């Protein structure tokens with residue numbers, strides 16, 4: 001579902017300015033995690049697994065040429081920032097916990113929406129990587145399924161710069177697999193386990209071409225993806241994943257994303 005003009009131009013610019021100042025003040029020379037999304041393989045080191053409570057940086061897989069030299073500037077080589085921006089940066093906190101967000105969660109049936117994770121996605125010009133087809137319920141898994149994705153465009157999203165694609169009707173599917181911490185920890189520390197034997201098809205997928213400021217809402221089962229970006233124009237987006245926190249909904253202890261008890265997921269009130 002698309003809600004155009006959810007954010008005005010001033011809000012969009014403020015968030016872009018904020019991310020610019022975060023990135024330019026960070027010591028990116030120490031970051032070496034690459035975010036590889038083609039097969040939904042994440043950088044599964046500790047840097048990634050503890051990122052739910054931090055502001056962390058992940059490189060584009062195609063950021064460097066065959067000689068290891070950055071194709072873009074450092075700032076233009078980041079794939080994404082995750083996953084605690086909404087609780088650690090006042091500007092992103094403000095837009096995440098604003099009443100309209102809580103109202104949407106409740107209008108869609110949530111009783112106690114919790115902000116589980118946020119990502120700032122750069123989809124950089126020329127080197128922005130594709131994100132393979134997936135369901136968000138695999139990564140923010142609850143019993144029963146409850147995750148609601150908020151995806152805000154901070155640029156015009158076009159067929160050229162890697163807009164979202166989604167399969168209409170796929171919200172009727174079950175979530176087919178789950179991404180969890182492995183026990184005992186295997187190489188990488190995470191694994192996919194099969195859930196419902198549902199077969200996806202990307203046939204009929206539609207491009208979600210939206211202008212900056214638009215909000216795209218994504219159901220836990222909706223199959224969605226985005227192509228890489230070879231264009232000269234970046235395609236920034238900010239995403240939030242809300243989960244149901246009411247009594248009786250289980251957030252398993254082996255989900256990849258965990259918070260320490262002193263830094264729990266916060267409710268989005270309205």
Ligand code: FE2
Nearest residue numbers: 134135136224
């Ligand atoms: Fe997603």
